[in-house]
Amino acid sequence: xxxxxxxxxxxxxxxxxxxxxxxxxxxxxxxxxxxxxxxxxxxxxxxxxxxxxxxxxxxxxxxxxxxxxxxxxxxxxxxxxxxxxxxxxxxxxxxxxxxxxxxxxxxxxxxxxxxxxxxxxxxxxxxxxxxxxxxxxxxxxxxxxxxxxxxxxxxxxxxxxxxxxxxxxxxxxxxxxxxxxxxxxxxxxxxxxxxxxxxxxxxxxxxxxxxxxxxxxxxxxxxxxxxxxxxxxxxxxxxxxxxxxxxxxxxxxxxxxxxxxxxxxxxxxxxxxxxxxxxxxxxxxxxxxxxxxxxxxxxxxxxxxxxxxxxxxxxxxxxxxxxxxxxxxxxxxxxxxxxxxxxxxxxxxxxxxxxxxxxxxxxxxxxxxxxxxxxxxxxxxxxxxxxxxxxxxxxxxxxxxxxxxxxxxxxxxxxxxxxxxxxxxxxxxxxxxxxxxxxxxxxxxxxxxxxxxxxxxxxxxxxxxxxx
Amino acid sequence: xxxxxxxxxxxxxxxxxxxxxxxxxxxxxxxxxxxxxxxxxxxxxxxxxxxxxxxxxxxxxxxxxxxxxxxxxxxxxxxxxxxxxxxxxxxxxxxxxxxxxxxxxxxxxxxxxxxxxxxxxxxxxxxxxxxxxxxxxxxxxxxxxxxxxxxxxxxxxxxxxxxxxxxxxxxxxxxxxxxxxxxxxxxxxxxxxxxxxxxxxxxxxxxxxxxxxxxxxxxxxxxxxxxxxxxxxxxxxxxxxxxxxxxxxxxxxxxxxxxxxxxxxxxxxxxxxxxxxxxxxxxxxxxxxxxxxxx
Amino acid sequence: xxxxxxxxxxxxxxxxxxxxxxxxxxxxxxxxxxxxxxxxxxxxxxxxxxxxxxxxxxxxxxxxxxxxxxxxxxxxxxxxxxxxxxxxxx
Numbered sequence: 001x002x003x004x005x006x007x008x009x010x011x012x013x014x015x016x017x018x019x020x021x022x023x024x025x026x027x028x029x030x031x032x033x034x035x036x037x038x039x040x041x042x043x044x045x046x047x048x049x050x051x052x053x054x055x056x057x058x059x060x061x062x063x064x065x066x067x068x069x070x071x072x073x074x075x076x077x078x079x080x081x082x083x084x085x086x087x088x089x090x091x092x093x094x095x096x097x098x099x100x101x102x103x104x105x106x107x108x109x110x111x112x113x114x115x116x117x118x119x120x121x122x123x124x125x126x127x128x129x130x131x132x133x134x135x136x137x138x139x140x141x142x143x144x145x146x147x148x149x150x151x152x153x154x155x156x157x158x159x160x161x162x163x164x165x166x167x168x169x170x171x172x173x174x175x176x177x178x179x180x181x182x183x184x185x186x187x188x189x190x191x192x193x194x195x196x197x198x199x200x201x202x203x204x205x206x207x208x209x210x211x212x213x214x215x216x217x218x219x220x221x222x223x224x225x226x227x228x229x230x231x232x233x234x235x236x237x238x239x240x241x242x243x244x245x246x247x248x249x250x251x252x253x254x255x256x257x258x259x260x261x262x263x264x265x266x267x268x269x270x271x272x273x274x275x276x277x278x279x280x281x282x283x284x285x286x287x288x289x290x291x292x293x294x295x296x297x298x299x300x301x302x303x304x305x306x307x308x309x310x311x312x313x314x315x316x317x318x319x320x321x322x323x324x325x326x327x328x329x330x331x332x333x334x335x336x337x338x339x340x341x342x343x344x345x346x347x348x349x350x351x352x353x354x355x356x357x358x359x360x361x362x363x364x365x366x367x368x369x370x371x372x373x374x375x376x377x378x379x380x381x382x383x384x385x386x387x388x389x390x391x392x393x394x395x396x397x398x399x400x401x402x403x404x405x406x407x408x409x410x411x412x413x414x415x416x417x418x419x420x421x422x423x424x425x426x427x428x429x430x431x432x433x434x435x436x437x438x439x440x441x442x443x444x445x446x447x448x449x450x451x452x453x454x455x456x457x458x459x460x461x462x463x464x465x466x467x468x
Numbered sequence: 469x470x471x472x473x474x475x476x477x478x479x480x481x482x483x484x485x486x487x488x489x490x491x492x493x494x495x496x497x498x499x500x501x502x503x504x505x506x507x508x509x510x511x512x513x514x515x516x517x518x519x520x521x522x523x524x525x526x527x528x529x530x531x532x533x534x535x536x537x538x539x540x541x542x543x544x545x546x547x548x549x550x551x552x553x554x555x556x557x558x559x560x561x562x563x564x565x566x567x568x569x570x571x572x573x574x575x576x577x578x579x580x581x582x583x584x585x586x587x588x589x590x591x592x593x594x595x596x597x598x599x600x601x602x603x604x605x606x607x608x609x610x611x612x613x614x615x616x617x618x619x620x621x622x623x624x625x626x627x628x629x630x631x632x633x634x635x636x637x638x639x640x641x642x643x644x645x646x647x648x649x650x651x652x653x654x655x656x657x658x659x660x661x662x663x664x665x666x667x668x669x670x671x672x673x674x675x676x677x678x679x680x681x682x683x684x685x686x687x688x689x690x691x692x693x694x695x696x697x698x699x700x701x702x703x704x705x706x707x708x709x710x711x712x713x714x715x716x717x718x719x720x721x722x723x724x725x726x727x728x729x730x731x732x733x734x735x736x737x738x739x740x741x742x743x744x745x746x747x748x749x750x751x752x753x754x755x756x757x758x759x760x761x762x763x
Numbered sequence: 764x765x766x767x768x769x770x771x772x773x774x775x776x777x778x779x780x781x782x783x784x785x786x787x788x789x790x791x792x793x794x795x796x797x798x799x800x801x802x803x804x805x806x807x808x809x810x811x812x813x814x815x816x817x818x819x820x821x822x823x824x825x826x827x828x829x830x831x832x833x834x835x836x837x838x839x840x841x842x843x844x845x846x847x848x849x850x851x852x853x
Contacts, residue, residue, distance in 0.1 A: 207691030208486050345801060372485075374777055374831025375799050399489050435485070437834055439802035481836040482778035509846065510772050514839040521835035 003184045004130050008042045008162070011183045012120075015158045017043065019050045021119040022076070024111075024156060026149035027057035028124070028136055028285060031083075032195025035124040035162055037064050038187070044073040052076030054118060056107060056148040056306070057353070060085040061195060069094050078116065080104050080351050087348030090449055093465040099348075099450040101341065101463075104284070105310025105317065105357035106455040108151030113313065115457070121156035123149050123181075124190045128163035129171040132181025136286075137173050137296045137303075139165035141191045144265070144286025144295045146175050150305035153180040164190045173296070175303055197288045203245055203268070204238030208399045212368045213242030215397045215420065216326055221250055222418040223364050223411060225323045232278070233262040233325040233358050234269075236287055239368050240326045241268050251277045262309070262318055264354070265291040265301075273301065282318050284309040284354075310357035312455045319354075319361025327355055329369045329396075331383045334425050336390030336405050338367060339383040341452060344376045345442060346466045348450065352387050357455055359392040364411070371398040377432035377439065379425060385452060386461040396425060403428050443467060469753050470494050470528055470616070471701035472694045473658060473687045477502035478511035484518050490691045491698065494528035499545050500535065500560050508534065508541050512548045519552040528555045530592065535560040536567050543574060550578040550589060556615060561623065562593035563600045565610035572611045587613060592658070596620030598627045601642050604649035617650040618687065619643060621660035632663070634670055636677075647682040656684040665690035675700040702754060703747045711744035711751075766823045770847035773832075773840035780832040784844040785824045791815060797829035810834050814841040820849070 005011040017023070023043070025036045036055060041064070043051060051074050058065070060083040068074040069089075078100040082090065090099055102110060110116035125134030126141045136143040141164055153159050153176045160183045161176075204210065216239075220226055232247070234240045245268060251258065258278040261269045265283045267290030273281050280300040286292045294301045310319045330350070331339040338359075340350045359365040369378050378398065394411060396403040403425035404412040416422050423431075446465030454460035474492035476483050478499045487495050497518070503511040519529065531554045534541035546557070557575065562568050572591060579586050591613040595604055601624070608617050621639045625632040632638065643659065650657035659678035662671040671693040675686050679700050686697045703711070717736055721729035729736050769785040780797075793811050795804055811825055825841065832840070 205692075207490055210692065211489065211491070375803060375833060376831070399486065435833060437803065437806045439799070440805060442801045480776070480779075481832060482776060485778060485833060485836075510840070510843040513843050513846075514836065517835040517839040521833070 002130070003132055003181065005183050005185050008038055008185055008187070009046060011160050011185050012039070012042055012046060012048075014183065015120045015160065017048055017120055019048055022052040022054055022117060024054040024118045024121045024152045025056070026123065026146065026152065027055060027059065027081075028143040028146055028148065029141065029191035029196050030143075031059045031061045032141075032192035033059065033061055033124065034187070034189060034191050035122060036062055039122050040065065040068055040074065044068055044071065049073055050075045052078065054078040054116060056104070057081035057351070058086050059083045062086055066094060078102065080107050081353045082348055082351055084347070084349035087350075091342070091347045091463070091466045092468075093446060093449060095449065098448050098462070101351050101450055101452045103310065103352040103356045103455045104148070104306050104354040105312055105319070106453060106457070107148075108305070108307040109311045109313045109455070110457070111151040111155050112307065112311070118152060118156035120158045120160060121149075121152035123153060123159060123161050123176065125161050125163045125176070126190065127165040127167055127171060128161050128184055129167050129169040129178075130184055131169055131178040132159070132161045132184050133169075133171040133174045133176070133178045134161050134163065134181075135171060135173045135175040137175065137292070139163070141165070141189065141193055141196060142292050143191075143196050144292035145283045145303040147284030147304055147309060148306045149176060151307055158182045160185060162187050162190055164188060202238060203241045206238070208370055209239035210242055211399045212239050212370070212397050213246055215402060216243035216366055216368050217246035217250060218418070218420055219366060219395055219397060219402065219415060220247055220324055220364070222414050222420070223324070224414060225364055226250070226254070226256060228257055230256070230258040231260045231262065231321060231323045232258060233322055233362070234264070235327050235355075236264055236266065237328045240328065241266065243326050243368065244268050244272070248272050248275065248277055262322060262358075265295075267291060270294040270301070273298065282309070310354055310361070310455070317361070319357050322358060322362040324364045324366070325358040325362040326366050326368060327359065329367045329378065331380055332367060332369070332378060332393075332396055332425075333380050333383045333390070334429060336393040336396065336425065337383050337386045338388040338390070338393055339385045340387045341385040341450075342463060344384060344439075346384050346445065346464065348463060352452075356388040356392070359388045360455060364395070365393050366395045366397060367393060368397040371400045371428060371432050372435050375436050377429070377436050379429040379432050385463050387452065389454070389460065396428070398428060400431055401428055469750055470656065470658070471685045472697040473530065473685060474691060474694055475502065475532070475661065475687065475689050478515045479503045479507050481514065484514070485522075487518075488522055488524055488527060490694055492527070492688065492691075492694045493685070493698070494530050494556075495524070496530045496532050496558055496687070498532045499541075500532050509544070512545050516548050516552055519549070519554065530554065530556040530558050532558040532560065532594075536570065542571070546571075546574060546578055550575060550584070551582040553584065554589065556590040556592050558592045558594060558618060560594045560620070561597055561600070562595065562607055563597045564603055565606045568593050568607055568610045568614065572613055575613075589613065590615040592616050592618045594618045594620045595642075595646055596623035596627070598624070601645055604646055605652055608649050608653035608655055614653070614655055616656035616658050616684070617646050618658040619646045619660045622663070634664060634667070636674070643678070643681050643683070651682065657682065659683040659686040661687040661689045662693060663689065665692065668692060668696065672696040672700065703750055707747050708751045711747040714740060714744035715748070764818045764820050764845060764849040766820060766845070766848045768848055770844050772843035772847065775828060775830055777830050778832055778836065780827050780829040780837050780840050782840045782844040783826045784841070784848040786848075787822045787824045790822060791820070792824050794824075794826040795829065796827065798831050799829070806834065807837060810837045811841050814838050814845065818842070818845050818849070820845055823848075
């Protein structure tokens with residue numbers, strides 16, 4: 001029995017992919033991914049049309065999608081995050097059918113339940129054997145955890161593994177098992193290593209970012225959650241990482257050992273693990289090479305699936321055990337609803353990712369963001385798009401003050417007693433507008449170009465076309 | 469309270485707009501070295517507008533004007549900015565008391581023209597030339613407006629024909645001299661900034677050393693240095709405790725009709741009492757400002 | 764103030780605005796490009812007009828390439844360009 005197929009085009013033929021079907025991809029190769037573009041180009045060449053792409057995330061490297069959309073090769077998109085290049089085109093209305101946005105936890109839940117059916121899953125694997133056992137932990141295009149690919153492997157009708165590092169059977173480390181795999185294709189390169197470890201993974205040196213990070217670590221210190229066994233997750237933004245560093249200093253000084261750190265793992269969290277700040281790391285994706293190395297080397301650094309991370313339909317997920325999460329925002333409104341899908345002009349440049357999942361699970365959800373970004377106020381009457389509902393958001397930290405959700409009077413009292421600069425969110429809005437002046441309502445909006453599905457399956461918001 | 473003084477380039481809007489939250493006691497809006505010659509006009513207009521617009525309550529607003537020289541930018545700087553009531557003017561390269569008097573007189577004229585109280589704008593001469601060091605005391609005593617001497621080691625070491633080092637041995641004498649001159653004139657002394665913006669430990673040690681020499685505060689060229697400087701130049705818990713004890717001791721002495729009293733084997737004379745009052749005043753100010761920032 | 768030559772002020776850095784003021788025989792015309800055009804074009808225009816009025820400029824072509832500058836910055840840069848471009852009492 002051989003699963004090996006020589007070319008991408010040939011394997012697509014063998015799967016019997018037809019017009020109207022759905023294919024899926026994971027985003028662990030981030031902005032260095034070659035697979036989505038290669039497969040989609042082959043689909044186009046074979047004359048197949050009307051395909052829906054379910055990609056866990058779409059990055060700027062996937063710009064060729066715009067051409068395939070224009071040519072009606074691709075007529076549907078589903079994802080948890082969409083970068084600004086493709087996002088702007090979608091906001092301009094190039095896709096007739098609305099994009100379906102889910103969260104990192106909602107995507108595998110819908111795949112598992114069948115609500116989101118996948119005909120063929122294409123899994124980019126930094127290393128694989130001829131039977132389809134695969135992993136991201138080593139190989140020239142090593143990306144670490146393959147967390148977002150598991151649901152695809154387990155539930156798609158057919159599964160194709162693509163690798164640039166074909167190894168003898170059996171693979172030495174198995175992340176995804178051969179029992180799910182139909183075909184294996186060897187490619188020259190599945191991605192560009194430089195692009196794989198891209199993204200905002202440096203601690204900010206901007207003094208405003210550092211002040212916010214300091215406030216954030218103070219909020220944690222006085223939240224009552226800073227004790228042995230605590231768990232922590234942070235986004236990949238520069239200020240969030242600086243907050244992680246300040247937290248590390250506090251934890252080391254007070255000799256506190258947490259239970260786990262979750263993410264989106266960077267070298268900074270690996271440092272915390274190595275320094276003994278946490279007993280373990282739960283890793284659904286690696287952002288840099290330190291994280292990739294640590295995943296292989298350290299038995300306390302665990303690869304976890306997206307379902308395990310955040311699915312709302314499993315018996316329990318990691319976010320349910322999360323104490324503290326630090327997240328970003330492009331906008332937040334006076335009800336603490338957060339937008340990370342669009343910018344203030346309504347252009348798509350993000351998506352929930354794990355934002356709404358972590359916020360729903362964590363005991364303390366903290367948003368850190370500058371009060372004003374290039375004359376645009378952070379705090380608005382109503383966000384352009386709701387990614388994460390205010391009922392799951394506890395604290396907003398800006399460089400000009402900290403606002404606590406009125407639902408959390410307990411937390412507010414603690415922070416006030418600690419002498420932190422607590423103000424109401426309405427006060428922060430006022431301060432922002434005093435600095436920027438009052439913005440006009442903004443460009444006219446057209447038809448719906450994206451549906452935003454919250455992790456519980458309901459439609460939480462819609463994004464409209466931006467008319468120039 | 470002027471523990472930390474942060475330089476901000478006068479022509480950079482993105483740095484100026486957050487100047488008020490960087491934690492420094494004083495902000496120096498720099499119209500001199502941070503601004504290219506053909507942008508001097510742009511900088512002074514931008515800084516003027518910032519003074520109008522920003523909420524700088526609780527912050528000492530300092531303008532570093534251009535130095536006295538043939539191009540007379542310094543006069544245009546003052547023309548533009550005095551009406552907007554900066555707290556202090558930092559004057560570069562003061563080498564003679566007459567230079568300071570020249571600036572003071574020009575400011576008096578402007579204060580009169582703008583209907584301001586004469587003498588309300590204070591002065592901080594920058595001692596950054598060999599001659600300035602030599603004349604430090606007479607510069608410090610040259611005018612009632614002089615609030616502090618400010619040591620500038622970069623230009624000074626150039627004038628001394630030696631290399632500026634992180635260790636600072638070459639400026640040791642100048643530091644002592646400036647402190648002595650300032651204290652002899654009854655004013656404060658501000659230490660030169662630490663120039664390696666990536667060396668936070670080095671900045672901290674430099675601040676500790678400056679405090680030990682008698683400086684009342686230190687300048688910074690990076691916002692990342694401000695917190696450490698504030699910490700170093702704030703009275704420690706021990707100093708505050710001792711200050712309370714001093715005041716309690718003289719209170720007790722007064723009640724007992726004693727003229728002199730000693731504490732821990734040391735006679736408590738007027739300077740010690742004065743220092744104790746200053747420490748407690750600073751402690752009170754810090755408490756009002758809010759304490760959570762310093763874990 | 765009479766605008767006798769072209770002048771520029773400001774930069775294209777974030778939170779700044781690049782302003783060009785040029786002579787004209789034909790009254791005032793203001794051209795605005797901005798990263799926050801939809802939200803603030805009105806307020807930007809007002810800031811420019813008020814500054815031109817303050818300096819009694821009645822004939823000029825003013826162009827702005829704005830990177831999210833605050834009102835005080837816009838006024839400062841326009842004023843700087845006017846003063847560089849003009850002669851006379853103002």
